[in-house]
Structure formats: C-alpha cells, structure tokens
Amino acid sequence: xxxxxxxxxxxxxxxxxxxxxxxxxxxxxxxxxxxxxxxxxxxxxxxxxxxxxxxxxxxxxxxxxxxxxxxxxxxxxxxxxxxxxxxxxxxxxxxxxxxxxxxxxxxxxxxxxxxxxxxxxxxxxxxxxxxxxxxxxxxxxxxxxxxxxxxxxxxxxxxxxxxxxxxxxxxxxxxxxxxxxxxxxxxxxxxxxxxxxxxxxxxxxxxxxxxxxxxxxxxxxxxxxxxxxxxxxxxxxxxxxxxxxxxxxxxxxxxxxxxxxxxxxxxxxxxxxxxxxxxxxxxxxxxxxxxxxxxxxxxxxxxxxxxxxxxxxxxxxx
Numbered sequence: 001x002x003x004x005x006x007x008x009x010x011x012x013x014x015x016x017x018x019x020x021x022x023x024x025x026x027x028x029x030x031x032x033x034x035x036x037x038x039x040x041x042x043x044x045x046x047x048x049x050x051x052x053x054x055x056x057x058x059x060x061x062x063x064x065x066x067x068x069x070x071x072x073x074x075x076x077x078x079x080x081x082x083x084x085x086x087x088x089x090x091x092x093x094x095x096x097x098x099x100x101x102x103x104x105x106x107x108x109x110x111x112x113x114x115x116x117x118x119x120x121x122x123x124x125x126x127x128x129x130x131x132x133x134x135x136x137x138x139x140x141x142x143x144x145x146x147x148x149x150x151x152x153x154x155x156x157x158x159x160x161x162x163x164x165x166x167x168x169x170x171x172x173x174x175x176x177x178x179x180x181x182x183x184x185x186x187x188x189x190x191x192x193x194x195x196x197x198x199x200x201x202x203x204x205x206x207x208x209x210x211x212x213x214x215x216x217x218x219x220x221x222x223x224x225x226x227x228x229x230x231x232x233x234x235x236x237x238x239x240x241x242x243x244x245x246x247x248x249x250x251x252x253x254x255x256x257x258x259x260x261x262x263x264x265x266x267x268x269x270x271x272x273x274x275x276x277x278x279x280x281x282x283x284x285x286x287x288x289x290x291x292x293x294x295x296x297x298x299x300x301x302x303x304x305x306x307x308x309x310x311x312x313x314x315x316x317x318x
Contacts, residue, residue: 027094028066029253030087030135031058034080035071036103036144037115043173047103048072050181054100057184061255066090076118084129096252097135098199099126102177105144107168112149123150131156139199139252143177146170151228151235160229160248162203164210166237172222179209184255195258200239200249203227207237241291272315279309 035051038044048071055069068083091097104115113120123142130138138159142150149168154161164176183189183205189197191204207225214221226235229248239246283305290298 030066030091030097032068032083033100034075036075037117050102050177053181073117076116077121088132091133091135093134093136095135096137097133098139101142101144103144105146107146107149123153127153143174143180145172145174155228155233157231162227164223164225166224166226170223174223175213176206176210176223176225179206187257190257196253197255198250199252199254200246202254272312275312279305
C-alpha cells in the first residue's frame with residue numbers, strides 16, 4: 001500500500017536556484033489510535049469522540065492512506081494485535097509511526113495495562129508489537145490515567161514517549177487527551193510558524209491547556225504530563241538543549257498547515273517537502289549542538305540552512 005513519489009531530474013534541478021535537490025521522496029506516516037474501554041456511558045462517548053476527532057484531523061492532513069482507528073468494540077486485543085502486525089508488514093524504516101492511547105489505564109505496582117473490552121493489554125505487549133515495526137522514528141502518546149507507568153516499557157532508541165501522568169499513581173481520568181486532539185487543530189500550536197505542528201509543540205500546547213484547566217476549576221492537578229525521547233529512561237516535563245530532551249519530539253511532524261499541507265497532497269512537490277523537513281531537522285539539531293560548536297561554524301551552518309530553507313519554502317508556495 002505504501003506509495004513513493006519522486007520528481008524528474010529536470011524538476012529537481014530547477015527546484016532551487018543554483019543547485020540540485022538530490023533527496024528521496026517524503027516518507028510515509030502511519031497512525032494508530034486506540035480508544036479503550038470507558039466503563040460508563042459518559043466516558044465511552046468521550047473516548048470514542050476523541051478518537052473520531054483525531055482520525056478526522058489526521059486524514060485531513062493528508063495521511064488518510066495510513067490512518068487506523070480502533071474504538072468501542074473494535075478496540076479489543078485481537079484487533080489491536082492484527083492492526084499492529086499489518087503496520088509492521090507495510091511500514092518501511094524511513095516511515096514514521098505514531099501510536100495514541102485514549103481511555104483508562106491501570107497500574108498494579110508492576111505492570112501498566114490499557115483497559116479494553118475483554119482482556120486488557122499491557123504496555124510491555126504493546127511495546128513488543130511496536131518493536132516489530134521497522135520505522136526508525138516512532139511516537140507513543142499515552143493519554144490515559146496511570147500512563148506514566150508505561151514509559152519504561154515503551155522507551156527505546158528512536159522512539160519518543162509522551163504520558164499524561166508522571167507516574168502510575170496518578171490514577172484519575174485525565175483531560176490531557178482532549179487538549180492533545182485540540183492542539184492538532186489549533187494553528188497557534190505552530191509556535192515556530194513553519195506550517196507544521198510537531199509532537200513537541202503539541203505536547204507543550206496540551207500541557208499548558210491542562211494546567212490552565214485545573215487552575216480555572218480551582219482544583220489540585222491530578223495529572224502531570226511528561227515525555228522521554230533520549231533513551232535515557234528518565235521522563236521530563238520540558239525540552240532541554242543540554243540533555244537533548246525534546247530533540248526527537250521536535251523532529252516528528254503530526255499535521256501540516258497552509259502551503260505545507262497542500263504540498264503533502266501533491267506528488268510533484270514530494271521531494272521539496274522532504275527537503276524542507278530535513279532542513280528543519282538540521283536546524284533543530286544545530287540548536288542542540290550549539291554549545292559544543294565553534295561560534296563561527298554554528299553561525300555559518302545555521303545561515304546556510306536558513307537560506308536554503310527559505311528557497312525551498314518559496315518553491316513549495318508556487
């Protein structure tokens with residue numbers, strides 16, 4: 001099912017003034033959303049609604065071919081395992097994979113489990129299935145209660161993990177999921193104005209909105225979102241250039257806006273979009289490496305990357 005699009009040599013040569021754009025076509029993106037058992041009508045409706053909203057947003061962003069959503073009776077162990085195996089068969093190493101968990105989670109002091117219709121599934125089992133997916137860059141967003149207890153199971157090199165709670169002891173129903181879905185629909189989430197919402201930007205938006213919710217309700221916060229994307233095994237609440245925390249999250253694009261969204265749906269601009277993403281990732285990497293670089297080298301590489309990025313953006317907007 002995976003499609004790869006390229007540009008002719010003539011188009012590539014003309015894409016940038018004074019140079020060629022020798023880059024591979026944009027990688028595909030795979031998304032799996034699982035909305036688990038609600039237990040009560042209100043939660044059932046809420047979880048299914050969030051999953052449906054997320055499905056719609058992702059499809060509208062141009063990822064329709066690889067968007068999988070399991071909710072209600074479809075979110076059982078068997079269907080989850082089958083879907084993850086299907087993705088493992090299709091996804092290539094250069095593709096990106098995102099797993100979003102919505103619902104209730106539980107932690108018995110040893111194991112985190114996602115509550116499902118029928119037998120529950122553990123983070124260890126889900127992580128094992130995700131490990132068979134060849135995508136070198138992966139994202140797990142666990143928005144459930146007790147989700148902090150799942151970080152250790154999911155953490156590995158090349159995979160960023162976001163949890164709505166800092167530990168397995170924060171067991172109340174969360175509101176983080178609501179704001180995560182909202183983040184992907186609100187243009188203000190795109191803080192750096194590059195017409196793309198990254199996982200880091202969505203995390204920052206949802207975290208701020210969650211904190212504001214508890215403040216407005218004058219309630220003690222029962223959830224504190226964290227992430228881990230350095231394979232250090234230590235979840236944090238904010239990005240840091242010193243530790244590298246947030247670098248992988250910032251490189252993962254979830255939805256595109258404006259001209260970038262249009263380009264994602266245009267095979268003729270696939271290579272340009274791929275180059276744009278690579279340049280943005282290079283710029284992010286430079287920012288994290290700045291302290292270890294000679295000032296002149298940093299300035300030169302950053303300037304060259306920004307100039308090329310501006311040229312690519314201009315071609316995308318034509």
